[in-house]
Each structure stands twice: as C-alpha cells, then as structure tokens.
Amino acid sequence: MAALKDIKRKINAVQKTRQITRAMNMVAASKFKAAQTRMQNFRPYAGSFMEMLGDLSSRVSVESHPLLAVRETKRIRAILMTSDRGLCGGFNNNLIKVAERFIIQKQNEGLEVELIPIGKKGRDHFKKKFKTRDARSDVFGKIDMALAVSIANDIIPPFIAEEYDELYLIYNEFVNVSVQKPQTLRIFPIPPFKQAEEKDISNEIEYIYEPSAKTILENLLPMYVHVQIYRAIAETSAGENGARMAAMDNATRNCEEMVSSLTLKYNKARQASITSELMDIVGGTEALAKS
Amino acid sequence: MSSEMTLEIITPEGIAFQGVVDEVTIPGTEGEFGVLKGHAPMLGSVGIGTLSIEKDRSRIFYAVNTGYAQVSPTRLTLLLETAERSDLIDQQRAEKALKRAEEKIDKLSRDDIEFAMAQAALKRALARINTAGKS
Numbered sequence: 001m002a003a004l005k006d007i008k009r010k011i012n013a014v015q016k017t018r019q020i021t022r023a024m025n026m027v028a029a030s031k032f033k034a035a036q037t038r039m040q041n042f043r044p045y046a047g048s049f050m051e052m053l054g055d056l057s058s059r060v061s062v063e064s065h066p067l068l069a070v071r072e073t074k075r076i077r078a079i080l081m082t083s084d085r086g087l088c089g090g091f092n093n094n095l096i097k098v099a100e101r102f103i104i105q106k107q108n109e110g111l112e113v114e115l116i117p118i119g120k121k122g123r124d125h126f127k128k129k130f131k132t133r134d135a136r137s138d139v140f141g142k143i144d145m146a147l148a149v150s151i152a153n154d155i156i157p158p159f160i161a162e163e164y165d166e167l168y169l170i171y172n173e174f175v176n177v178s179v180q181k182p183q184t185l186r187i188f189p190i191p192p193f194k195q196a197e198e199k200d201i202s203n204e205i206e207y208i209y210e211p212s213a214k215t216i217l218e219n220l221l222p223m224y225v226h227v228q229i230y231r232a233i234a235e236t237s238a239g240e241n242g243a244r245m246a247a248m249d250n251a252t253r254n255c256e257e258m259v260s261s262l263t264l265k266y267n268k269a270r271q272a273s274i275t276s277e278l279m280d281i282v283g284g285t286e287a288l289a290k291s
Numbered sequence: 292m293s294s295e296m297t298l299e300i301i302t303p304e305g306i307a308f309q310g311v312v313d314e315v316t317i318p319g320t321e322g323e324f325g326v327l328k329g330h331a332p333m334l335g336s337v338g339i340g341t342l343s344i345e346k347d348r349s350r351i352f353y354a355v356n357t358g359y360a361q362v363s364p365t366r367l368t369l370l371l372e373t374a375e376r377s378d379l380i381d382q383q384r385a386e387k388a389l390k391r392a393e394e395k396i397d398k399l400s401r402d403d404i405e406f407a408m409a410q411a412a413l414k415r416a417l418a419r420i421n422t423a424g425k426s
Binding site: 038 | 301
C-alpha cells in the first residue's frame with residue numbers, strides 16, 4: 001500500500017503550497033492597493049505640475065538650458081526599473097527583454113550604452129554581462145520624492161558635464177492589474193513641451209514672477225525629471241504587485257486542480273486495493289468450500 | 292473683487308489641504324509673502340519654512356519643503372514636495388534629523404557636494420521643529 005501513502009503525502013504537500021501561495025496573493029493584494037493609492041495621490045501633483053510647466057514654457061523660452069541640449073549622440077545611458085523580488089510571473093523578464101533589445105539596437109547604431117539598474121532583478125541579470133553603474137536595490141519598500149531626487153542626482157550632473165548624451169528610462173507602465181506594459185521613455189535631452197492649448201482670456205493676464213520667470217523655469221526642469229522618475233517608480237511598483245497577485249492567484253488555482261486530481265487518484269487506488277483484498281478473501285473461502 | 296479665495300496644497304503624496312481661506316503667508320525663496328483674495332496673478336517659488344493659513348480668525352501651520360505657488364485672484368495653488376500640518380509633526384524625529392544634519396555639517400567641508408544637501412536637511416528639520424512649536 002506504499003502507493004496510497006505516497007499519494008496522501010503528495011496531497012498534503014500541495015495543500016501546504018496552496019496555503020503559501022494564497023498568503024502571498026493576499027500580501028501582494030494589500031501592497032498593490034497601497035501602490036495604487038500612491039499612484040492616484042500623485043496624479044493631481046503631476047497634472048498641476050505639467051500644466052504649470054506647459055503654461056510657463058509657452059510664455060518664456062529657454063533655449064540654452066543644459067538639460068535641453070541636443071548633442072551629437074555617442075554615449076547613452078538607460079535606467080532599467082525592475083522589482084527586487086521574483087514570483088511575479090514574467091514581469092521582470094519582460095522588462096529585461098525590452099532592455100536587452102534596446103541595448104542591441106543602440107549598439108548596432110554604433111552607440112556606447114551604459115545601464116543604470118534600479119531593482120535587484122535587473123541588476124543581477126546584467127551584473128556580469130553588461131556595463132552597469134549607479135545600481136540601486138531595495139528601493140521599493142519606501143517610495144517618496146526624496147528617492148526620485150536622489151536618483152536624479154545620479155543622472156543630472158553627468159549629463160550636464162557631457163559624460164553622456166542621451167538618457168532613456170525603461171519602466172513598467174501600469175495599465176491595470178493584469179496588463180503590464182514595459183515602456184521606453186526618453187528623459188534627456190528633455191523633449192520640447194507641448195504648448196498650452198488655445199489660450200483663454202485669463203491666460204492673457206500678465207503674471208508676476210518671483211524670482212524671474214526664467215529662473216523658475218530653469219528650476220522646474222530638474223523637477224520635471226523628478227516627477228518622471230517618481231511616476232515610473234510608482235507605476236513599476238504597482239505593476240510588480242499586480243503581476244504577483246495574478247501569478248499567485250494562478251498558482252493557488254493550479255494547486256487546487258492538483259489536489260482534486262490527486263484525490264481522485266487516491267480514491268481510485270484505495271478502491272483498487274479494497275477490491276483486490278476482497279478478491280483474496282473470496283478466493284480463499286471458495287477454495288475452502290471446495291475442499 | 293472676488294469674494295473668497297480657495298487654497299489647494301498639492302504634494303506627491305496627495306492633496307494636503309483644500310478649502311476656502313482668508314489669508315496665507317508663504318515662505319518664498321525671495322522672502323516671506325502674504326496672499327489675500329484678489330491678489331494679482333503670480334508664480335512664485337517656495338522655500339523651506341512655515342506656511343501659515345488664516346481662516347475664520349484661527350491659524351493653521353504647515354511645515355513645507357520647496358515648491359511653487361500659483362496665485363490667481365480667487366485661487367492659490369501650492370505645489371510642494373512635502374507639507375506637514377503642525378500637529379502631525381513628529382518632534383522627536385525632527386530633532387534627531389536636526390542632530391544628524393548638524394553632525395554631518397561639522398564633518399564636511401564647505402565645497403563638498405553633500406554639504407548643500409546636509410544644509411537643506413538642517414533647514415527642513417528646523418522648519419519642522421519651529422512649526423510644531425506653533426500649534
């Protein structure tokens with residue numbers, strides 16, 4: 001009856017796995033909710049900021065700001081955002097694949113590429129195969145503006161010092177819980193801003209600027225970088241937890257399927273063993289009756 | 292003239308304040324300035340310090356950290372990196388941050404890149420302590 005015992009043991013093991021995956025699903029769900037709230041709370045800030053920037057840039061022109069400088073491109077850098085932990089389906093793999101394709105494409109154009117990995121998975125993947133720098137990990141536990149500013153401080157000074165000519169950001173765009181979309185976005189040089197739509201009368205009023213409009217606009221440009229990075233981190237984090245929720249939900253369902261098919265097998269084996277025992281007994285009595 | 296002024300304080304963490312107010316005093320980078328209803332349109336940059344809001348003869352204080360103020364006759368929008376209401380400030384944490392920043396400044400030389408950062412941290416901690424004391 002070893003087979004019976006084996007099946008029983010297997011059922012127990014799968015049931016335990018199911019408990020774990022279900023717990024992980026719930027943890028991911030609560031983290032996802034927090035990440036989603038963060039994203040929603042950020043929207044008014046990003047919206048007002050872009051509005052102000054668009055409005056201001058339509059009034060004042062900055063041709064010479066170093067962050068807008070378009071140079072002949074030779075060296076580029078790319079920030080790759082991935083999660084710190086796995087068990088979230090193809091989430092990190094998709095981002096890494098996009099990064100690899102991006103690198104190959106740019107290298108074929110004869111450009112020198114450097115990667116700035118943010119998040120453990122991307123860092124570990126590229127550590128040995130590729131030139132990386134300013135890597136960060138374990139940042140998704142505490143996401144705030146200070147983090148975005150500190151990442152920006154790694155990338156803004158070298159761009160101004162002309163150590164590289166273009167910067168891209170590879171991150172996960174959050175569409176909804178089940179749809180994650182890896183995105184590539186150019187950060188430097190900052191693309192020209194969309195001019196504000198047809199001005200209404202209130203926009204015709206002259207603004208007072210304190211300090212000068214030019215100074216404000218120049219200070220707003222680094223902030224634009226902060227806003228973009230913060231948004232990318234928030235979306236990547238929401239995507240990671242959404243993907244993990246889906247992956248763990250799937251795993252739980254698979255466990256349930258396995259348990260039911262194993263139970264069926266177990267019952268069949270049990271019946272078979274009872275039948276064979278009965279056959280033995282019946283055979284025994286028949287033999288006795290004949291004698 | 293317009294009859295009232297709406298104030299909105301927006302931070303990356305969400306909308307910190309929204310409502311009709313009488314007067315707002317803002318710690319601008321070029322010096323403190325007050326905004327009443329009917330103010331001329333203005334765009335000003337905000338530094339680190341204490342923001343004070345007067346409403347129905349009572350005052351609310353916020354410790355704020357850099358951003359921009361967009362003023363129109365009926366509306367004041369503040370885009371700030373952080374804004375903490377005085378009664379929600381963790382004083383002990385602020386004092387610890389102050390001590391840390393002071394130690395850092397002692398160790399660093401004036402032209403270090405981190406010097407400016409430590410100085411900003413010191414300013415932030417001081418602003419929070421001062422604001423917390425006002426409630």
